[in-house]
Amino acid sequence: MESSQSTAPVELILRAQRGEPDAQRELIVAYQHRVAGFVYAIIGRSDSIEDIAQLIFIKMVRAIDRLQAPAQFESWLFRLARNTCIDHLRRQKLRRIFTPFAPEHENVPEPSGAVGSEELDALRHALDQLRPQDRALLALVQEGRSHAEIAVTLRSSVAAVKARLHRAREHLREHYQSPHEN
């Protein structure tokens, strides 16, 4: 994910808050790829990306008029995205309790090499070993968010974010095996 991300101008956000469909569309276009990457990092499945991204943006359109500080739009949007992804994973876990299918039947993993290079497979495998909250944290860092911005997004302190990030990176390194290293 690129760290030099463009931010939506406040004027565009204000227009979207007034309910202008063109402004809402522009906002979605501006953020759809970043949100898709963020979703994929947390969910780990290609076939769910569009559905979950759509859910996130629908929530955004419906709730944007309640956003008090347009300057904090990005933190707000990625908090919305993170919570939606984690809710989705929780619901999936809960559903498995009530359905007779075993997890391996419902959640067939994408085969290695099916979605990209060995490097991507290695990263997906490593991310899969982490907790969703840690995956979200790493995805926020890849989004180019500063520790302070992540703290705002997660409603946490900067010190707590640094500590959790350190642990998440350690875990990722433990499980990430670069294909070039083998």
Add this chain to the structure above:
Amino acid sequence: MKTETRAWEQLQRHASAQLRPGFADRVVRAARAGAEAVPSLFSIFALSAATAALCLLAVTLFNTTSRDTDESDFNLAGWQQIAADSEEFAVNL
């Protein structure tokens, strides 16, 4: 660490490619259609109040009707008893 950075970039590209063209238009349409379909708080309260009033009316009606029926049965039985007693009295005369 460079390969990891490359992998994150690939992850981003792969994820972006999963969004079909016209994604933003579909989202805006879905958001608007959903917003229209969602009932207002007032209509939810109005429907709840109407349902509660109907239920109360039904219970009251049922209660009144059943009480009236019981009373009629009691009265009828009383009159039947009086009629039988009168007939018996007339026969004995």
